[in-house]
Amino acid sequence: MENVQAYLVNAFTADGIGGNPAGVVLHADSLSNQQKLAIAKEVGFSETAFVCQDNEVDFAVSFFTVTDEVDFCGHATLAAFSTMYAQGLISEGQYIQRTKAGLLGVYVDATGHVVMEQRLPxxxxxxxxxxxxxxxxxxxxxxxxxxxxxxxxxxxxxxxxxxxxxxxxxxxxxxxxxxxxxxxxxxxxxxxxxxxxxxxxxxxxxxxxxxxxxxxxxxxxxxxxxxxxxxxxxxxxxxxxxxxxxxxxxxxxxxxxxxxxxxxxxxxxxxxxxxxxxxxxxxxxxxx
CATH class of the missing domain: 3.10.310.10 (Diaminopimelate Epimerase; Chain A, domain 1)
Known part of the structure; x- marks a missing residue:
């Protein structure tokens, strides 16, 4: 048995309130997809983001609902990078995340505002x-x-x-x-x-x-x-x-x-x- 810490984060808040809750699990490299799904079910939010290391870009991020993995999730991406910034794991700047929807840029400014690139429509x-x-x-x-x-x-x-x-x-x-x-x-x-x-x-x-x-x-x-x-x-x-x-x-x-x-x-x-x-x-x- 392994203890995994999930951060519970409201994403897209309006003046610090509201938002959509997402789970964030950092350092998720050792977790299997089955474990990730079990964690997402336990967290119980619409999506939980799992952040792993990547050999070519800054991070690999996967997203799980309570029923399945999805290719991408915007509010969980925001929650993940905001959490990494708050924990001192990243600083202001530009990052690349590997997702099942492709390689996508994410920018974090000094106020903690996160802007994420999405695929072309x-x-x-x-x-x-x-x-x-x-x-x-x-x-x-x-x-x-x-x-x-x-x-x-x-x-x-x-x-x-x-x-x-x-x-x-x-x-x-x-x-x-x-x-x-x-x-x-x-x-x-x-x-x-x-x-x-x-x-x-x-x-x-x-x-x-x-x-x-x-x-x-x-x-x-x-x-x-x-x-x-x-x-x-x-x-x-x-x-x-x-x-x-x-x-x-x-x-x-x-x-x-x-x-x-x-x-x-x-x-x-x-x-x-x-x-x-x-x-x-x-x-x-x-x-x-």
């Missing part, structure tokens, strides 16, 4: 409102009234990006069994719904994320989906600013704040970054 197809509306408890005509496409976008994980009419975001009712079936059929992680804000506000959109296929009924901050949404907005709105601020978790009473930036060359997206702050709130010792 893949736009994987659109769906009719008639198919998607029953998944979230809206009438098809009301969902279609946004005049925005329902599209699968990936910057590391494939998310169904769904614009909903203003005033309807908090009242969505997800049919989890239907959404699980949809995600399995179309190889999608979950559904990321958003409601655009008034242009005079600093926040671009309020968001909700549902991934019941991976045991996540709803989570209050989703970094991978933030990159996908920023890419989606850049694609579908000519001349839109390429700096975004999203809030997520309002319907859960746990508001998180996520920033995103897109770099363009002509009409081509050449870089996607997502950033935020994290705060440790506890540790947990787990026997494996």
């Amino acid at each position: 893949e736009f994987k197809g659109v769906f009719d409102s008639e198919l998607i509306a029953p998944l979230i408890g809206l009438e098809a005509e009301r969902l279609a009234s946004t005049n925005l496409p329902i599209e699968v976008v990936s910057t590391g994980l494939s998310d169904l990006i769904v614009a909903v009419p203003h005033g309807s975001l908090d009242s969505l009712v997800v049919d989890e069994s239907r959404l699980v079936a949809f995600c399995k059929e179309h190889n999608v992680v979950g559904l990321h719904a958003f409601e655009l804000c008034n242009q005079q506000l600093s926040v671009t959109a309020h968001c909700r994320n549902f991934a019941p296929l991976f045991g996540i009924s709803e989570e209050s901050a989703t970094g991978s989906s933030t990159g996908a949404l920023a890419s989606y907005l850049t694609k579908h709105f000519d001349g839109i600013e390429t700096q975004f601020l999203f809030e997520q978790g309002r319907a859960m009473g746990c508001i998180s704040r996520l920033s995103a930036s897109i770099k363009l060359q002509g009409q081509t997206i050449t870089q996607v970054k997502v950033g935020g702050f994290a705060k440790q709130f506890d540790t947990q010792t787990i026997h494996v």
